Amino acid sequence: MTNGSEGFIALMSESALKDGDMIEADTDGHKLLVARVGDDFFVADAHCPHLHANLTKGTIEGTVVTCPLHGSRFDLTDGHVLRWTSWEGAVKSMAEFVRHPRSLRVYETEIFGGVLRVGPQKEFPAKA
Ligand code: FES
Incomplete structure (x- = not known):
């Protein structure tokens, strides 16, 4: 692997984020939330x-982000x-009738050569 995993694209330098930071990034017009919690992105x-x-x-506390508008919370x-x-x-x-609760889309990440890269959407098994 010389360029990182296939399907991943560079977002920013790993060192651009400190522990607890949460910023917005843009990939081809797709607005992304990027956060660092300890050594995890x-x-x-x-x-x-x-x-x-x-x-x-x-706001972000650990891996939990809280929406500024109506206070919904999601685990990153x-x-x-x-x-x-x-x-x-x-x-x-x-509110739940009008707009049924739905998960936040989250994406795979990797660090390659000091660069944070984003990959495909994470998939999880359906809950029973
Ligand atoms: S827009 Fe985020 S909780 Fe309503």
């Missing part, structure tokens, strides 16, 4: 699956929903 769609707010304007390790909006009661039920 995570790449996901930058826009919230709820109503498309820019998640990089939200696999994109699963930890909370679908911060609304409660009937408003939350209505």
